[in-house]
Amino acid sequence: MRGRGRTHIARLLTALGVSTALLVSLALPATAAPKYPGKDDVSKARDDADDSAAAAANMRKKLAAAQATLDRLDTEVAIAVEAYNGAVYKLSKAKKTYTKAKARSKQTATAVEKARGDVASVASRAYAGSGTAEYVSLFGSEDPAGVADGASMLSVLSEQRGGAYDRLAAAKVVQNIVRKQTKHALAKQRAETKRVAATKRAAQAKLATQQSVLDRVASLQSKLAERADEDAQDARNLAAERRDGIAEARRIAAAKAAAEARKRAREARERAQAAQAAQQEKPSKPRDNGGSNVGAQSVGNATGGVAAVQYAKAQIGKPYEWAADGPDTFDCSGLTMRAWQRGGVSLPHYSVAQWDQTSRVSLSNLRLGDLVFYADNTNDPSTIHHVGMYIGNGKMVEAPYTGAYVRISSIYRSDLIGAGRP
Structure with missing residues (x-):
């Protein structure tokens, strides 16, 4: 109980700057039982006060460091989250590109099959029924007109066959190009899918770190608030216990300690917003784009x-x-x-x-x-x-x-x- 009283007294002495001489000058008559601390008590109480103040200062230092880390993490988390949003956006575009490429690939495959069918059809007409054999027989005719007709028909068949082969070759070239485009689009989609997963993991890691620091800030704020409440309660108890010549000084000290305790508690709870509020009071002048029309055309109203x-x-x-x-x-x-x-x-x-x-x-x-x-x-x-x-x-x-x-x-x-x- 005596050690606790010293701690109570030390906190009040620290707040008020009350000296030993002042305490002695306010002492009661010698016939009364002394209720105020002696010199040894004051000395010990001051040592206790120094220890308590050092512990509180160290706690506030840790809180300031944690808050600075939290301020930095706010920006880092925002960057990580928007990187994830960007990856999702680009993946959506890659999926659309791949879907279109697959559709074009299917169209080119159909075109190649049609061209092959045309080649087969020309070949069939050339050699079936009244095809080449009949036309060739015209060359054995003694009629010059018959010979000319045979040559003309063979020329037409040759041109048809050549055109069909050309279309088939062209269709295959287009098909190969589209296949490469489709393959590239698929690779792009897979890469963007991996990037979405990577940016999601990065964002989650930043958020986990941020939450850890938030928990630490909350813990430190709670401890400081508890310490402040204890200081206030100690001051109130001490003021109630003392009825001698220094009661008034102690009541003043208690009131001051309580006020300071409430202030520290409020500051501790609001510390998370203090840095941002200070920046808003003295904002740096941002870069002004001058109203230029760089970017997309406005469609809103x-x-x-x-x-x-x-x-x-x-x-x-x-x-x-x-x-x-x-x-x-x-x-x-x-x-x-x-x-x-x-x-x-x-x-x-x-x-x-x-x-x-x-x-x-x-x-x-x-x-x-x-x-x-x-x-x-x-x-x-x-x-x-x-x-x-x-x-x-x-x-x-x-x-x-x-x-x-x-x-x-x-x-x-x-x-x-x-x-x-x-």
Whole structure:
């Protein structure tokens, strides 16, 4: 109990800076049983306070390091998820190409068989019935006209046979080309299938790492909050126990300790959002595309933009889930894809492809429903890893990252690369 009292006292002394001399000056008369700590108690309590403060400082240092890691992982996870979305998008295109190639291969096979049939038909006509033998017999005729007719008919048969062989040869050439194209398309489809699997594994690994750090942050925040609650309770108990001349000082210390404890608890719980909030207060000026029309031609309209925004806002509060496109969970490009689907425009579930399929628009000319893009390298659109939907007044609706929910945020961030209009 005495050691615990020293710890209580040490925390209050540290908070108030109360000296030994002050404690002695506030002592009760000698006839009363002393209820305040002596010099030895104060010295020991200060040592305990130093140990406790060092432990808390070390815990806060670990929390800051974990939060920094989490901030970095947020971007890395976004990049990995969009790489997976891109692989799925490219696999879909490869499957369509292979399907078309198989259809062309079947058509060329049919053409070759038809050409072979034509060759066989010409050969059959040439040697069957009143074919070559009859025409050759005309050469033995004493009638010059008969001889001429025989020569003419043989010439026609020769031309027909030659034409049929030419068509067969051409059909085989086309068939060989299409076979190679089909083989290449199949290889491409298989490669893209492997890439989808690889990017999925990479995204899952990043998400697992992110979840591990999230758990660590939550654990550290909980421990700091518990420590803060203990400090506050100690201060309240100590204030209630003391009724002597230093009671007022101790009540003040308890109140201060409780206030500081609540502040530390609140800061610990909100630390996960502190770095982002600081960036939003002093945003770096993003690269302005000047309203040039690089990219796809806009097919949306203002009415479609309003419908898209209404849909996006209706999803606020729903959880982020990588590779998800609704209706209960979303990732960034899945949310914008579904929103603009409501606005009458079809977009792929891939932020880089959405950039490619929208027309560039100046940040000063944004309207409701325009898409704002964020990249690891603001000079290279292929590094885009996040997209949100503009809703006016410098704000956007976004599905941010694992552990967060669809929300309204400022569009101004240091990795803002530009905007596009569907």
